[in-house]
Structures are given as structure tokens and as C-alpha cells.
Amino acid sequence: MKMINLKYSEILKLNKNLEKKDKTSSYNISLLSNITIHQSKEVIEYSIRKEGINANITLGEYDNIIQDSKKQSNNSAVIIFWELAHLFEGFHYKVELLSEIEVVALEKKLKSEIIFVLENLKSCQLVVFNKFSSLLFTSLNIHSSRLNLLKNKLNEYLESLESNNIKLANIDDVISYIGYEKSFDLRYFYSAKAPYSIDFFKAYATYIKPLLMSINGKSKKILIFDCDNTLWKGILGEDGFDGIEMSSETENGKIFQEVQSIASYLSKQGILIGLCSKNNLDDVNNVLFNNEFLVLKDSQIAIKKINWSDKASNLLEISKELNITLQDFVFIDDSEFECNLIKELLPEVTVLQVPKKLINYPKMLRDNLGLFYKFSNTYEDSLKTQMYHHQKQRSANQVNFSSIDDYLRSLDLKLKIYKNNSKQISRIAQMSQKTNQFNLTTKRYAAGEINKMMLNKKIIIYTFSVEDKYGDSGVTGLSIIKKDKDIAEIDSFLLSCRVIGRNLEYAFLDYFIQDLKKQNVKTLNAKFIKSNKNIQVNNFYDECTFKVIFENENTKNYSLMVNNYSKDQINYIKVTTNE
Amino acid sequence: MNKSSEEKIKNVMSIVFDIPINQINDGTSAKTTISWDSLRHMNLIIGLEEEFEIEFNDDDIGNLLSFSSINSYINKLI
Numbered sequence: 176m177k178m179i180n181l182k183y184s185e186i187l188k189l190n191k192n193l194e195k196k197d198k199t200s201s202y203n204i205s206l207l208s209n210i211t212i213h214q215s216k217e218v219i220e221y222s223i224r225k226e227g228i229n230a231n232i233t234l235g236e237y238d239n240i241i242q243d244s245k246k247q248s249n250n251s252a253v254i255i256f257w258e259l260a261h262l263f264e265g266f267h268y269k270v271e272l273l274s275e276i277e278v279v280a281l282e283k284k285l286k287s288e289i290i291f292v293l294e295n296l297k298s299c300q301l302v303v304f305n306k307f308s309s310l311l312f313t314s315l316n317i318h319s320s321r322l323n324l325l326k327n328k329l330n331e332y333l334e335s336l337e338s339n340n341i342k343l344a345n346i347d348d349v350i351s352y353i354g355y356e357k358s359f360d361l362r363y364f365y366s367a368k369a370p371y372s373i374d375f376f377k378a379y380a381t382y383i384k385p386l387l388m389s390i391n392g393k394s395k396k397i398l399i400f401d402c403d404n405t406l407w408k409g410i411l412g413e414d415g416f417d418g419i420e421m422s423s424e425t426e427n428g429k430i431f432q433e434v435q436s437i438a439s440y441l442s443k444q445g446i447l448i449g450l451c452s453k454n455n456l457d458d459v460n461n462v463l464f465n466n467e468f469l470v471l472k473d474s475q476i477a478i479k480k481i482n483w484s485d486k487a488s489n490l491l492e493i494s495k496e497l498n499i500t501l502q503d504f505v506f507i508d509d510s511e512f513e514c515n516l517i518k519e520l521l522p523e524v525t526v527l528q529v530p531k532k533l534i535n536y537p538k539m540l541r542d543n544l545g546l547f548y549k550f551s552n553t554y555e556d557s558l559k560t561q562m563y564h565h566q567k568q569r570s571a572n573q574v575n576f577s578s579i580d581d582y583l584r585s586l587d588l589k590l591k592i593y594k595n596n597s598k599q600i601s602r603i604a605q606m607s608q609k610t611n612q613f614n615l616t617t618k619r620y621a622a623g624e625i626n627k628m629m630l631n632k633k634i635i636i637y638t639f640s641v642e643d644k645y646g647d648s649g650v651t652g653l654s655i656i657k658k659d660k661d662i663a664e665i666d667s668f669l670l671s672c673r674v675i676g677r678n679l680e681y682a683f684l685d686y687f688i689q690d691l692k693k694q695n696v697k698t699l700n701a702k703f704i705k706s707n708k709n710i711q712v713n714n715f716y717d718e719c720t721f722k723v724i725f726e727n728e729n730t731k732n733y734s735l736m737v738n739n740y741s742k743d744q745i746n747y748i749k750v751t752t753n754e
Numbered sequence: 755m756n757k758s759s760e761e762k763i764k765n766v767m768s769i770v771f772d773i774p775i776n777q778i779n780d781g782t783s784a785k786t787t788i789s790w791d792s793l794r795h796m797n798l799i800i801g802l803e804e805e806f807e808i809e810f811n812d813d814d815i816g817n818l819l820s821f822s823s824i825n826s827y828i829n830k831l832i
Contacts, residue, residue, distance in 0.1 A: 182801070182804040182805065183797070183800050183801050183804055184765070184766045184769045184770065184801040184804065184805065187769045187770065187797075187801075188769050191769075191772075211793070211796075213793050213797075214796075214797060214800065362812040362815070363796060366812075366816075367792070367796060369796065373800045373804070
């Protein structure tokens with residue numbers, strides 16, 4: 176859960192649970208400040224303890240930054256909250272009354288104090304110095320305050336001092352991100368010198384977290400994208416090469432153009448980019464090599480797993496082939512099913528889901544760029560993708576997942592099967608026209624034709640809708656059966672690609688074979704007709720114990736003695752009917 | 755008296771003051787609780803404000819120094 180959505184008391188509790196008795200291996204951070212910021216201790220601790228860093232924060236003495244800076248040799252990191260408004264009691268209004276000369280003298284004194292403090296912290300691995308801010312006293316007033324001018328001068332000075340171990344945190348970014356009202360709590364400013372709200376500290380902890388993660392070697396190294404509706408708008412297998420969008424000329428395309436640019440930027444920073452998508456490799460390669468609007472180039476992609484295997488196995492293979500631990504992985508997909516599969520099976524992987532509202536997608540990615548933050552980028556970093564291309568060693572070992580079934584079981588899958596449901600005519604026609612990948616015969620029917628079939632006693636149209644604990648996918652499966660006495664034929668069998676990978680096809684087939692049996696069908700014939708897109712199902716009927724009776728380059732004809740058919744042993748899909 | 759709000763208050767107090775929840779009763783106050791200092795008092799108010807999605811009046815904060823006064827104060831607000 177995001178920090179900002181956790182209550183303070185929840186953070187206190189969670190943080191305490193993560194506290195380790197062993198202080199010898201702890202990552203010690205000291206917070207120095209001239210204001211009251213004690214709530215930030217647990218919030219910052221928790222933000223990195225939950226990532227496996229055994230953080231321990233101590234608070235310096237109140238308003239004692241200068242003296243405290245001498246006593247930091249035991250700490251790995253020091254965070255400095257130096258509040259301009261409280262340089263001395265009432266500073267924020269008293270400064271406006273000072274003379275020009277007094278302000279210059281003050282500026283000089285402050286600069287020498289800053290230098291003194293930073294000199295003392297020279298050997299500290301990381302110093303996070305908050306830039307000075309005057310936003311607490313901002314107003315809708317064009318007149319610039321002296322406080323503001325002083326702030327600008329001091330920040331300019333701070334910027335000149337930024338170095339390998341001294342990092343500036345621009346708290347104005349944090350304040351503007353969550354808003355003025357949420358950032359401050361004036362009730363405690365006057366009574367306890369505590370201007371910042373708990374929401375501010377939650378956002379601040381998120382803001383500086385990349386620094387603390389990076390210095391602890393916990394920056395993410397690889398970002399794995401799904402393709403359809405993640406790298407481009409649309410489903411390649413259904414919408415086709417010309418139907419997907421990633422050009423800045425269309426509204427949706429713009430969003431994906433921006434996403435690809437972010438990925439491309441990361442690649443230039445030495446972050447590896449990978450693809451993991453249920454698609455045909457040739458189709459995806461065609462896009463990568465020939466789509467004129469593509470920003471993320473094939474050469475920037477370190478590894479591709481474009482196949483029909485489950486994504487957890489694919490990520491494990493990537494981890495093996497590139498020798499990168501799963502903790503270093505970020506995986507992004509638009510499908511809730513795929514995201515949850517990875518969360519359940521590979522909990523070490525950081526999973527991002529494309530927001531339902533597409534306009535929030537680029538922002539979501541930008542919000543997560545901190546995951547990849549690195550202190551410095553080297554020339555080697557920018558060559559990393561190339562290096563991996565050269566080093567890649569394919570491991571022949573197939574990664575098997577016994578727990579895929581466990582995951583599917585946890586989903587609470589409910590299959591509702593319909594027979595000749597005339598309300599679904601337009602959806603049935605649409606599925607027959609759009610579905611390419613899981614489609615055994617790829618026969619296309621118009622709504623009028625489906626309507627006729629519904630009236631034909633010799634034709635049965637089975638459809639299903641599917642629901643799991645995350646929601647309802649609607650009508651997503653279809654089979655059209657033509658029947659003649661005791662012989663029947665599967666004319667069409669298809670599943671929409673958004674429900675592939677849940678073994679629904681087996682439960683669906685089980686159901687309608689039993690139903691046909693009740694109607695005295697003895698022989699069930701079926702066909703696989705090869706298309707450019709349906710290679711993933713070329714052995715589907717073989718797996719379901721149908722016998723091949725004829726085969727050529729493009730077609731396989733099958734037959735099944737209905738009495739010999741044994742049901743698949745899938746007990747985690749609850750099947751109901753709507754007859 | 756709203757039982758669940760009482761439980762919620764005790765829960766936040768127990769976390770903030772780091773004391774077992776069953777030790778908190780009507781007699782619990784800043785005087786009887788060693789860890790109830792001014793900083794933790796601030797934490798308590800923040801915790802309760804988030805828990806009940808309310809805002810305490812700044813004039814009242816300093817007077818709410820016992821479980822029973824907080825409980826009756828919150829029950830008036832929610």
C-alpha cells in the first residue's frame with residue numbers, strides 16, 4: 176500500500192513489527208532539525224524497513240544542528256531539516272523588518288554555518304539536505320517577501336555545494352505535490368514548532384526513499400513491459416499491425432508515445448527494458464522493426480519473452496538468463512489477472528498496473544521512476560543493454576510452476592455457461608470477428624448469421640461469462656456446434672484473449688461435451704484451421720484427447736468418441752448454467 | 755456509548771503510548787501513563803484525527819489528557 180494511504184497509527188504499528196533486535200547490522204540515520212519533526216522518524220523508518228533495510232533513526236537534539244553535526248561518525252546517513260522560518264523565534268515576520276545590511280550579514284552567517292555543518296559531515300555516506308522553503312508563508316500576493324529572497328539566495332548556495340554524498344531534497348516539490356492545506360498544520364507551528372503535517376512526512380518519506388534505496392544497493396535494475404495496452408494501445412493479435420496506436424497523432428497514441436519515451440529514457444540510464452507478452456513473436460517483432468511511431472527501439476530491449484507460457488515462468492527465465500535477482504525486477508501490465516499472478520507467485524517483483532484511466536498512465540510511471548534512481552550514471556550503464564545482448568545465455572531448463580494451479584484456485588473462478596442466448600447475438604458476432612489468438616477455426620460471422628443459427632434446431636451456440644474475485648470479464652468464450660443426429664461438429668471454438676491462461680477452455684469443453692452427450696451425441700468432430708495468429712492452440716484438441724483423423728499443412732481434423740472422453744480434473748472453476 | 759469508537763481510541767492510544775490495550779480504561783490519563791508526554795500527545799491527536807476523520811479544535815487539544823475526556827470529546831464530534 177502507498178505510504179500516503181496508510182494511517183499514522185498503522186505506520187507506527189507496522190514499523191514496530193519490522194523492528195529488528197539486532198542493532199549491529201542496522202542502517203543508522205540521524206535527523207537533525209531546528210523544528211519539531213519527531214513523527215517523521217517512524218514514517219521514514221517504515222518506508223525503507225519494508226524494503227528490507229534495517230533502518231534505525233535517531234533524532235538530534237532540538238534546534239541543535241550545528242553542534243549535532245559533529246557527532247555523526249556512527250551514522251550512515253544524515254537528514255537535515257533546516258527550517259528558514261524558524262532560524263530564530265518569529266524569524267518569518269521579523270526578517271521583513273530587518274535592514275538591508277542586516278539581511279546581508281545574516282545571509283553570510285548562514286552560509287558559513289552551512290559550510291561548517293557540511294564539513295563536519297564530509298565522511299558521512301549520505302547527507303540529505305532539504306532545500307530551504309518559504310511556502311509555509313506563501314500568499315496570493317505578487318510582492319516578494321524578504322524571506323523568499325533569502326531563501327532563493329541560500330538555495331543557490333546549496334546547489335553549488337551538492338556533491339557525491341550531499342543530496343538536496345526540494346521539499347517545495349513535496350508540498351506542491353500534496354498541496355498547501357495538506358502539507359502544513361499551523362496548530363502545531365505556533366504551539367510546538369511543528370509546521371509539517373503527517374501527510375507531508377508520508378510524502379517526504381516517499382520522495383527521499385530512492386536516495387536511501389540506492390545507497391543500500393536496492394535500486395531496481397530491469398523494467399519488464401507487457402505489450403498490448405501497455406506499450407501500445409490495442410491488442411496486436413486482434414486489432415492488427417495497423418490497428419494499434421502509439422503515434423502522437425492520436426489521443427491514445429500520445430499516451431503510449433510518452434510511456435515509450437520514459438522507457439527509452441530509462442534504457443539510456445542503464446536500466447534494462449524487457450518485454451513479456453502473450454503474443455506471437457513474429458507479430459511483435461514486426462511492430463518493433465516496422466512501426467514508424469515506435470520510440471522504444473528493438474535495440475533498447477534487453478530481452479523478450481513473447482510466447483504463450485505463464486508470465487511468472489517467463490520472469491523466472493529472464494532472471495536466470497540475465498542473472499538478475501527478482502528483487503531487482505519491476506513488471507508492468509494492464510491485466511489485473513497477470514499483475515496478481517506475479518504478486519502471488521513472485522512476491523519479490525515490484526508490480527505496476529496500467530491505471531484504468533489511461534490519462535493517469537504516464538504520471539503513474541513518472542511517480543515510480545524513483546525505483547530506478549541511481550546516484551551516478553556511468554558510460555557502462557548506457558551500454559548495459561548491449562552487454563546483456565552479448566552475454567545472454569539461454570538456459571534450456573524449463574521452469575515449471577506447480578503453484579499456477581494454486582494461484583488459479585485462489586481466484587475463485589466462476590464460469591457461467593449460456594446456451595442459445597439471443598441477447599448475446601451482437602457480442603457473439605463481435606467475438607467471432609475479432610478473436611484471432613485463441614480461435615480454432617477463425618470463422619467470422621455477422622450478427623444476422625448468428626441470429627439465423629439461433630433459430631436452427633441443428634445448431635447449438637454455447638457461450639460463457641467468467642467472474643473471479645477481482646471482477647466480471649463478461650461474455651468471453653464461444654463455441655458453435657453443428658449437430659446431425661448422433662454426430663456433432665465444433666464449428667467454432669474461441670476465447671477472448673483477456674481470459675486466456677485460466678484453463679477456462681477445459682472447463683468449458685467439459686461442460687458442453689457432457690451436455691451433448693445428454694443429447695445422444697456419440698461422435699464429436701473438430702477442426703483446427705491454422706491462421707497467422709492462432710499457433711498457440713494448434714495442439715488444443717490433441718491435449719483434450721481428440722484423435723487426429725486427417726492432417727495437412729493448414730488443417731487438422733479430429734474426432735472424439737464422446738463416451739471415451741474423460742473430464743479434465745480442474746476442480747477450482749465453478750461452473751453454472753443459465754438455461 | 756459507542757463501543758467501537760471506544761475500541762478505536764484504545765487501539766490508537768495503545769500504539770502511540772506503546773502500552774497493552776487492556777491496560778487502558780477510564781482511569782487512564784497523562785498522569786498515570788509515563789509515555790504520555792507532550793510529543794506523544796501530538797502523535798495521539800494526529801492518530802485519532804486520521805482514525806475518525808475529524809479535526810480537533812486547537813483550543814481543546816491541550817485539555818484532552820485522559821481517555822475518558824477524549825472519548826466523550828470524540829463522541830460529540832462523530
